[in-house]
Amino acid sequence: MRELIELGGYGTYVWGSYLVTALIMAVEPLMARHRQKLALQQAAMVADEESEQGN
Amino acid sequence: MRLFTFAAPSRFYGLSGALLPWLWASALLLASAGLYVGFVLAPTDATQGEAYRIIYIHVPAAWMSMVLYLAMAGWAAVGWAWNVRLASMLARAIAPTGALFAFIALWTGALWGKPTWGTWWVWDARLTSQLILLFLYLGFMALVEAIDDPKRSDQAGALLAVIGAINVPIIYFSVRWWNTLHQGASVSMTAAPKMASIMLTAMMVMTFAFWAYAFAVVFTRTRAIILEREQDADWVRTLVREEAVDA
Numbered sequence A: 001m002r003e004l005i006e007l008g009g010y011g012t013y014v015w016g017s018y019l020v021t022a023l024i025m026a027v028e029p030l031m032a033r034h035r036q037k038l039a040l041q042q043a044a045m046v047a048d049e050e051s052e053q054g055n
Numbered sequence B: 001m002r003l004f005t006f007a008a009p010s011r012f013y014g015l016s017g018a019l020l021p022w023l024w025a026s027a028l029l030l031a032s033a034g035l036y037v038g039f040v041l042a043p044t045d046a047t048q049g050e051a052y053r054i055i056y057i058h059v060p061a062a063w064m065s066m067v068l069y070l071a072m073a074g075w076a077a078v079g080w081a082w083n084v085r086l087a088s089m090l091a092r093a094i095a096p097t098g099a100l101f102a103f104i105a106l107w108t109g110a111l112w113g114k115p116t117w118g119t120w121w122v123w124d125a126r127l128t129s130q131l132i133l134l135f136l137y138l139g140f141m142a143l144v145e146a147i148d149d150p151k152r153s154d155q156a157g158a159l160l161a162v163i164g165a166i167n168v169p170i171i172y173f174s175v176r177w178w179n180t181l182h183q184g185a186s187v188s189m190t191a192a193p194k195m196a197s198i199m200l201t202a203m204m205v206m207t208f209a210f211w212a213y214a215f216a217v218v219f220t221r222t223r224a225i226i227l228e229r230e231q232d233a234d235w236v237r238t239l240v241r242e243e244a245v246d247a
Helices: A002-009 A011-054 B009-041 B050-082 B085-117 B125-146 B150-164 B167-177 B197-229 B234-246
Strands: none
Touching: A002 A011, A002 B050, A011 B050, A011 B085, A011 B197, A011 B234, B009 B050, B009 B085, B009 B197, B009 B234, B050 B085, B050 B125, B050 B150, B050 B167, B050 B197, B085 B125, B085 B150, B085 B197, B125 B150, B125 B167
């Protein structure tokens, strides 16, 4: 385990690379999904307003 | 039949929605497999020690940042030339993902450069042109956000994206055209790879994982952009009514 963390003295560089990459690739999809949810809500509001006006 | 019948945003919305779970699953599976081969099966590099393991994300990220740029510029040009709405939306959806891959390539490159070259950064042709790629993505995003009228915004973005595409071959050939600190290509389309096959396998599997990820996240963002732009369309109204019934 210790060996895997230290990686022959290169641990900081290797894990620093992987950690930041993993973080970006975890957050980006969440943000894209959030944007899609917001857009759906917004579209639902527009549709509601129009059906109210129609009545 | 018209050429772009299948480019109707409503069709794309449904089709991409069905594909998304498979794309996410592929990305996760491929990344797990690639990391297993790269960290468990592949041995320590004789000259670079363990630091070389950064290439499993560095090279795929750098490739993706270039391919995505060309895809962005291509779709932006199609949207501009033939007035295909979906193409312009795809171009916009690709930009943030391309920018993040360009950033990952630069970040992991710096973390590889420090122990290997003794420096985080040099202004050599490869690194500088890659930094310009990041700025081109950011410039595209800022430009299309700054113009309110969607059509004019798409056109301005397309112009910037297409002109900026000249930077991609410059990045690719920079290590041949100039004397760079960055090493030459270990894998190219014209010669046999200059790396051990197990390491190459890990890198290629990670590349496929990044492809699947890029498709998944770009499709998700495209779906958001479609809804934002087509709020008034009948099919969106039907869609939100169905969603309301489901929920």
